[in-house]
Every structure is written in C-alpha cells, then in structure tokens.
Amino acid sequence: MARSGRVDGLDGLRTFAVALVIVYHVSPDLVPGGSVAVDLFFTISGFVITRLLLAEYARTGDVALFSFYRRRWYRLVPALLAVCAVCAVLSVTTPLWGFDGGWRSAVLSALFLTNLVRAGEPGPYSDLTAPLAHTWSLGVEEQFYLLWPLVMLALLRWARARTVVLCTAALCVLPVLWRCVLWGPDAAHRIYNGTDTRADQLLAGALVAVVLARLRADDPRLAVLRTWAGRLAWPAFGLVLLAAWRMPVTADIGVWTAAWYTVGFLGMAVLSASLVTELELRPDGWMSRLLSVTPVAWVGRNLSYGIYLWHYPVVRLLASLGLEEGRLPTTIVLTVFMALLSYYLIEAPLLRRARGRGRERTRTAPGT
Secondary structure, rough: OOOOOHHHHHHHHHHHHHHHHHHHHHOOOOOOOOOHEEEEEEEEHHHHHHHHHHHHHHHHOOOOHHHHHHHHHHHHHHHHHHHHHHHHHHHOOOHHHHHHHHHHHHHHHHHHHHHHHHHHOOOOOOOOOOOHHHHHHHHHHHHHHHHHHHHHHHHHHHHHHHHHHHHHHHHHHHHHHHHHHHHOOHHHHHHHHHHHHHHHHHHHHHHHHHHHHHHHOOOHHHHHHHHHHHOOOOOOHHHHHHHHHHHOOOOOOOOOHHHHHHHHHHHHHHHHHHHOOOOOOOOOOOOHHOOOOOHHHHHHHHHHHHHHHHHHHHHHHHHHHHOOOOHHHHHHHHHHHHHHHHHHHHHOOOOOOOOOHHHHHHOOOOOO
C-alpha cells in the first residue's frame, strides 16, 4: 500500500499545529502546553518522509539518496536562509533588543545547530540562539532526515517486510529508555532539544508509514486498523488539546515534568500517530473532512513552513517595538504576509525548478 500522494487532512493538521505554536509564543497563558504542536510536526514529518522513501523503493527498487537530499534542501534551506538574513541585518542595523546577537543565531540556524546549542545549556536558555530559537525543531528534523533514509534503505535492502516493521518499532522504544537514563533536573534542555531524545516522535510517524506499506488493500488487518483509527482519533485529539491547555511542558512541576520528559514524549507520539493513521486511512471521516477544508489544507500545504519560520522573529519584533494591544492578531497578519512572500518568491519557484530538474534527469537517464 506504499504511496506518496498528499493527504489534505494532514495538511490541515499542519495548519492546526502552526496556529497552536503562534498562540503559545504570543500568549502562553492561554495554552501553556502549546509546544505539543511541535510533537505533531515531528510525527507528521516522520510519516511523510518515510512514505516517500517507501513509495520510491516500491516503484524503482532503490532510493536515490542524492535526489532525496537535494529535494529536502530546496524545500527547507532557501526559505530558512531568507529568515536568517533578515534577522542578521536587523541585529547589526537596528537597536531592537529582540534581535541582539541575531547574526550569531542566524549562523547556528542556517547550519541546523540551534538544537545542539540549546541542548548543551543546563540552566536558563541564553540569548545565543534568539531570535531564531524556534529553529531548534528544524535542527532535529534535518538531522533525522540525514540519518533515517540511510537506515531505511539498509532495512529495505537486507530485511524482510516484517523485520522492517519490528526494527522500526524497536527504534521507537530506544529514545524512551535513553531519556530515562538521562533524566535529572539539569537534563531538561538536553532531552527537549536532542535529536536522539526526540527521535521516537519522528519514528512513530515512520512506523505508521511502514505498517501501512506492508498491508495490501484487501488485507483484513487494514480494515481492523481503519476501524480502530476511527475510534481513537477523536479521543487522541482531545488529549492533545488537553495537554496544550493544561500541561506547562517547559515548566518545572515536579513529578509531572519527570514523567513528561521520559515517557510523555512517547505518549504524545502515540496520540499524533493515531491522528496520522486516521487521516491517512479515513479520508471520508469527520476529522478528515474538517481538516481538508480547502483554505485550511492550502495553508498547511503551502504556508505552514513559512509561518513557522517567520512567526517567532515577528513576535520578537513586535515585543521590541513595545506593542501590547492586539499583539496576537498583528502577529498573525504580519506572519502570514511574510509567509506568502516566502512561498511565492522563494519556495514555489525553487520547488518548480527542482521538479523540472528531476524530470529532465529522468528523460535523459540511460534506458529511458
């Protein structure tokens, strides 16, 4: 059942996640656990990337790793470099306190190292990564993208389908055990920002993709999975909302924090994987219909990355200017405007260029 087409419901889920992130960074009192939106992003990314790898392998018997990394570069890096450049310029040409040292932050972000720097800070976060501190999650994803295709290709080449599933499931458990080993009051930043300690959230999405690829359309187990996905999706979504509303993820609340930073991340990965499975298997379900509404899905498909990139610099810009009244709507409007510029001036043209090069290579390849 390996395929690579877009799922409108997943794009809509991206819109929900990025909206939650914006509210969290502007008005954290409203959603003290709003950072769980990043958990959703991780699981969606793990699912989509693995599904693309599996579909290519099913189609060609191999994975063109250079082409994969090139597409990822075109998708992620140019838009990120534009944000980094703006922040660096503001840091050296303006007195805005929100961009102090922004050129250092820009360098770290452009190299996808923000998460590693933050992971190494045991106390309160320094200003070294501001105003691009939010790019820690991009560092986690990019480091995962570098390693996971190699692991996936090795498994596909040398293991049976069932073994691939079991190995992916086993890999999901390892970060949990590692977090339990690392946990201590001074390890929160290390665990929160580390690729090795957050990998289970990406791997949970990968596991969904691997399981679905193994099941044929007429496999009765697929029908069972579809039924249970329908039963669990709304409770899972409710628990995500509850965590966003009531769980201050980045605060120190004793035993709850310890539980969250050890097994809690896996719990969020399971909830996120349940949502991904529902949206993939039940496109006619109510959740899919709601998240597939055209404007919602379009924003998730085309603007969610740009919105995520630009929202935090916008938050710091408005804070530096002293804007208090109407900060949330102003942040949304300005962020969406910058995301639209990013999409139409940078992302869409480069992606068309990348696709054009891919088709040209296909036409000129030996035997075609």
